Amino acid sequence: MLDCGRALPSVTVAYRTYGTLNAAKSNAIMICHALTGDQYVAEQNPETGRPGWWERVVGPGAPIDTDKYFVICSNVLGGCMGSTGPRSPRGEAPGELWGRDFPVITIHDMVRVQKRLVEHFGIRKLFAVIGGSMGGMQALSWAVQYPEMLYAAVPIAAAYYHSAQNIAFHEIGRQAIFADPAFCNGHYWAQGVRPERGLAVARMTAHITYVSEEALTRKFGRKLQNAEGLSALGEQFAVESYLQYQGSSFVTRFDANSYLSITRAMDLFDLAGDHEGGLSQAFRGASARFLLVSFSSDWLFPTAQSRTIARALNHAAANVSFVEVQSDKGHDAFLLDEPDFHATLRGFLVGCAEHAGLA
Structure with missing residues (x-):
C-alpha cells in the first residue's frame, strides 16, 4: 500500500550487498541513495560503466568498512535501475509499462520497501541507516517510521522538508x-x-x-x-x-x-507537516543515535536546516551529534573527497560499534 491510497500488485527490488552478515545479524548498514543514484554504491555499474558513487566511503578499511559491516544498498521504489518504477511492466497487457500512470510515491513509501528487503535478510535491527540528500530524507524517515529497527541514523546534507525554492x-x-x-x-x-x-x-x-x-x-x-x-x-x-x-x-x-x-516524492517530504507541524513530535519515539552532517557551502540543504533537526531531536531527548563540515564544494561535497567528513563518519561509527558491542 502506498501513501496515495493505491496499491502496487507486486514490487521488485534491485539491490547490492557488500561484506558479510554476522551470525547475530547485528552488523547491517542500509545506505540510501540520492535522487539520481543507484544500488551500485561501491562497485562499477555494469550498465553505465560508471564507478561506484561512494567508493571513497564504502569498502574494506573505508569509513563504512565492509570488513566489519554488512552493507545493503537498494534502488529506490520509482527508480529505473531494476526496482519497480515507471519503466516496469504494468502487468495488465504484455509489454505495457507503467509510464506516467505509475502511482504517486513518497519517501516513506521508499523506506517501507527497504524495510521489506531488510526483513528478507532476517535482520530485526539495522546497525545504521546512512544517506545523503534524498538518502538523508530516507534515513530520517527510517528513524521516524521504524525507530526500533535501527541503532544509528546518519542523515547527510539533508532536510526534514523540501523548501519552496x-x-x-x-x-x-x-x-x-x-x-x-x-x-x-x-x-x-x-x-x-x-x-x-x-x-x-x-x-x-x-x-x-x-x-x-x-x-x-x-x-x-x-x-x-x-x-x-x-x-x-x-x-x-x-x-x-x-x-x-x-x-x-x-x-x-x-x-x-x-x-x-x-x-515529486522529494517535494512531498515534510516530517513536521506529517505530525501537525511539530518536528520534535515526529522524533518522540526515536531511540537511535544520530549524526547530522551539513556542509558550509551547501545552499540546497543549508546548515540551518540540519540545526533545526538537531534542536528537534534534543527536544525529543534523542542522542544527537551535529557537525558542519567546512567545504566550498556545495551540496555534492558528501560525494567528493572530503577528509573531515570521512573522519567524522568513521569516528561516529566506531563509537557506535563500541557501544553496541560490535568493536
Missing part, C-alpha cells in the same frame, strides 16, 4: 521534460523515443543547485572554450560545456518518468 527548481526540470515533443505524455517508450532534450535541461538545472558558486568559479571562472570571438554563440564558456556534458550523459542512464516520480 527546491520545489521550484524541480518544477523547472519537470516542465522542461513535459515540453519536449518526444515526451508523448509519458508513453515515449511505446513510440521508440525519449525526451532527451527536456531531461538534459532538467539535469542541468538540478546540477547547478548541487555545486557552490565558489566551486564553479574555481573550476571554470569565465574561461572561454571553442570560441571564435564575440560572434560565436556556441560553446563559448567552459561552464556551458560542462553543463551540456552533465545533461547529455544523464539521459543515457536515467528515465524521464522516474525523474518526475522521484522529484
Whole structure:
C-alpha cells in the first residue's frame, strides 16, 4: 500500500550487498541513495560503466568498512535501475509499462520497501541507516517510521522538508521534460523515443543547485572554450560545456518518468507537516543515535536546516551529534573527497560499534 491510497500488485527490488552478515545479524548498514543514484554504491555499474558513487566511503578499511559491516544498498521504489518504477511492466497487457500512470510515491513509501528487503535478510535491527540528500530524507524517515529497527541514523546534507525554492527548481526540470515533443505524455517508450532534450535541461538545472558558486568559479571562472570571438554563440564558456556534458550523459542512464516520480516524492517530504507541524513530535519515539552532517557551502540543504533537526531531536531527548563540515564544494561535497567528513563518519561509527558491542 502506498501513501496515495493505491496499491502496487507486486514490487521488485534491485539491490547490492557488500561484506558479510554476522551470525547475530547485528552488523547491517542500509545506505540510501540520492535522487539520481543507484544500488551500485561501491562497485562499477555494469550498465553505465560508471564507478561506484561512494567508493571513497564504502569498502574494506573505508569509513563504512565492509570488513566489519554488512552493507545493503537498494534502488529506490520509482527508480529505473531494476526496482519497480515507471519503466516496469504494468502487468495488465504484455509489454505495457507503467509510464506516467505509475502511482504517486513518497519517501516513506521508499523506506517501507527497504524495510521489506531488510526483513528478507532476517535482520530485526539495522546497525545504521546512512544517506545523503534524498538518502538523508530516507534515513530520517527510517528513524521516524521504524525507530526500533535501527541503532544509528546518519542523515547527510539533508532536510526534514523540501523548501519552496527546491520545489521550484524541480518544477523547472519537470516542465522542461513535459515540453519536449518526444515526451508523448509519458508513453515515449511505446513510440521508440525519449525526451532527451527536456531531461538534459532538467539535469542541468538540478546540477547547478548541487555545486557552490565558489566551486564553479574555481573550476571554470569565465574561461572561454571553442570560441571564435564575440560572434560565436556556441560553446563559448567552459561552464556551458560542462553543463551540456552533465545533461547529455544523464539521459543515457536515467528515465524521464522516474525523474518526475522521484522529484515529486522529494517535494512531498515534510516530517513536521506529517505530525501537525511539530518536528520534535515526529522524533518522540526515536531511540537511535544520530549524526547530522551539513556542509558550509551547501545552499540546497543549508546548515540551518540540519540545526533545526538537531534542536528537534534534543527536544525529543534523542542522542544527537551535529557537525558542519567546512567545504566550498556545495551540496555534492558528501560525494567528493572530503577528509573531515570521512573522519567524522568513521569516528561516529566506531563509537557506535563500541557501544553496541560490535568493536
